[in-house]
Amino acid sequence: MFKGVGVRAALTATGAVVSALMLASCGGGQQVERFVPTRLISFGDENSMVVDVNSDHNGAKYTINLLKDPTTTGGAAVLDCASNPVWNQYLGQYYTLPFPECNPASVATNNRNLSAVGALASGVSGSVRAQIDTFVAADQFTGKTLVTVLAGQNDVLAQYAAYKAGTIDITQAQANVEQAGTDLAAQVNRIADLGGKVLVATIPDQGTTPFGIAEEAAFAGRAAILTMLTSRFNSKMRIGLVNDGTRIGLVLADESITGTIKSTTTTITNVTQAACDSTKITSVLQCTGSTLVTAAGTTGENYLWADDRHLSGAGQRIVGNLATTRATGNPF
Numbered sequence: 001m002f003k004g005v006g007v008r009a010a011l012t013a014t015g016a017v018v019s020a021l022m023l024a025s026c027g028g029g030q031q032v033e034r035f036v037p038t039r040l041i042s043f044g045d046e047n048s049m050v051v052d053v054n055s056d057h058n059g060a061k062y063t064i065n066l067l068k069d070p071t072t073t074g075g076a077a078v079l080d081c082a083s084n085p086v087w088n089q090y091l092g093q094y095y096t097l098p099f100p101e102c103n104p105a106s107v108a109t110n111n112r113n114l115s116a117v118g119a120l121a122s123g124v125s126g127s128v129r130a131q132i133d134t135f136v137a138a139d140q141f142t143g144k145t146l147v148t149v150l151a152g153q154n155d156v157l158a159q160y161a162a163y164k165a166g167t168i169d170i171t172q173a174q175a176n177v178e179q180a181g182t183d184l185a186a187q188v189n190r191i192a193d194l195g196g197k198v199l200v201a202t203i204p205d206q207g208t209t210p211f212g213i214a215e216e217a218a219f220a221g222r223a224a225i226l227t228m229l230t231s232r233f234n235s236k237m238r239i240g241l242v243n244d245g246t247r248i249g250l251v252l253a254d255e256s257i258t259g260t261i262k263s264t265t266t267t268i269t270n271v272t273q274a275a276c277d278s279t280k281i282t283s284v285l286q287c288t289g290s291t292l293v294t295a296a297g298t299t300g301e302n303y304l305w306a307d308d309r310h311l312s313g314a315g316q317r318i319v320g321n322l323a324t325t326r327a328t329g330n331p332f
Contacts (some may be wrong), residue, residue: 030077035197035332039145040097040111042088043131043187046149047310048115050081050089050101051285059101062088062117064275064300064313079291084299084313086134087201087253088113090147090320091327095146096292112139120158121151121233124178128187141196141221149188149264150253152237153309157181160206163225170225174232181233192247199323200241201251204232204311208261211308221315228256247328253319257311260304260318268304268314270295275303275312284310298321 022048042048050059057059058095066083070076081102092098092111099113114131120290121128122132142145159173188200205326206212207227216223234254241248273294284307289298296303299313306312311319 004240024157026320027249035327035330036144037095037097037197038144039142040088040092040095040099040146040148041135041141041196042099042113042115042148043128043135044088044115044139044148044330045119046115046117047153047316048088048113048148048150049117049228050086050099050113051123052101053285054079057100057103057106061316062283062310063088063287063306063316064292064303065285066299067288067290068311077288084316085320086316087150087323088115088249088304090317091146091148091199091323093239094324094327097146100102115150118154119151120180121155121184121237122176126259128184132187132190136194137214141194142321143195143197145196146195147191147198147201148323149184149191149198150234152177152180153185155311156203156206156226156233157211160229164219164222165173166182175227176296177233178228178236181236181238181239184303185237188237188248189240189242197249199248199249199251199326200236200237201319201323203259204229204254206230206309207272208258209309210272210305213272214308215323225330229284246331249326249332251319251323253294253322257315258302260315269302271304273303274305274307278307 002254015098036119049060058079060079062294063086064084067078068078097111098107098109099111100109102298107147108328112133118130120126123129156177159176162168163170163173188198191198205227211225212223260266260268275292277291277293280288280291287306301314303312304315
């Protein structure tokens with residue numbers, strides 16, 4: 001009798017432990033002690049970049065860049081880099097961890113943003129791996145270092161371009177983006193193994209971007225191909241992560257952006273077109289509140305996309321909010 005009770009008690013305790021572990025492995029659960037990072041490091045492509053274009057720590061982003069009130073600047077067009085932050089910058093603002101590229105007040109900071117335009121999730125040169133190599137050669141992660149990673153869009157678009165040009169078939173394109181997803185997961189695991197706490201974001205569905213919509217209009221079925229390539233990249237990246245819930249937090253940007261596109265209640269009413277007027281700029285990095293299409297007003301708050309493939313400030317905020325929720329809720 002007593003043995004039976006003991007076995008049942010042991011099984012109950014074991015089940016509780018298993019349940020807790022399963023919850024943690026999914027990135028769920030609650031923090032025993034609130035994680036507050038002391039440093040923010042970012043790797044990835046231009047979707048995470050702040051570019052100090054004027055060497056004044058008041059940089060521009062690959063989204064809609066807002067300007068300061070001209071009545072406070074003597075009528076000059078001056079960037080307001082803190083407005084319309086990109087997703088990882090939004091996270092940094094929450095924790096008061098500014099990047100040097102947007103730090104006009106010259107607050108002491110050792111945060112770093114190694115993201116680069118055109119960066120790939122896969123490969124050696126020009127990849128996230130190369131960015132991490134550069135960092136670890138002279139620096140290190142600690143348990144209070146929050147790291148963000150976002151890449152893969154350029155891999156998907158490159159493989160789609162190769163398929164479109166006829167240099168590879170769709171089977172090879174799919175295999176290549178799957179490898180890219182696997183490679184990115186390996187780099188995220190590497191950061192975690194080195195002690196950093198990582199937030200890694202999935203990439204939005206490239207078939208639903210203005211670029212994808214234009215490709216579909218020109219070549220029926222192309223949006224579905226872009227969607228498939230995006231899905232295969234995200235899937236391979238996700239299943240490649242080695243995580244017990246305490247090292248890596250997954251930011252499901254793809255699901256949130258798709259949800260916004262399908263929503264009938266969001267204040268973002270234009271989810272198919274670019275807010276930036278391409279006749280006024282040569283790069284989205286130059287896009288400001290004064291270079292938008294008429295329907296976007298002066299902020300583009302009602303548009304999801306800045307140009308044909310980069311999120312607007314409103315779109316970046318969706319991902320930034322999601323990342324902040326994950327960072328504050330994940331049991332780091």
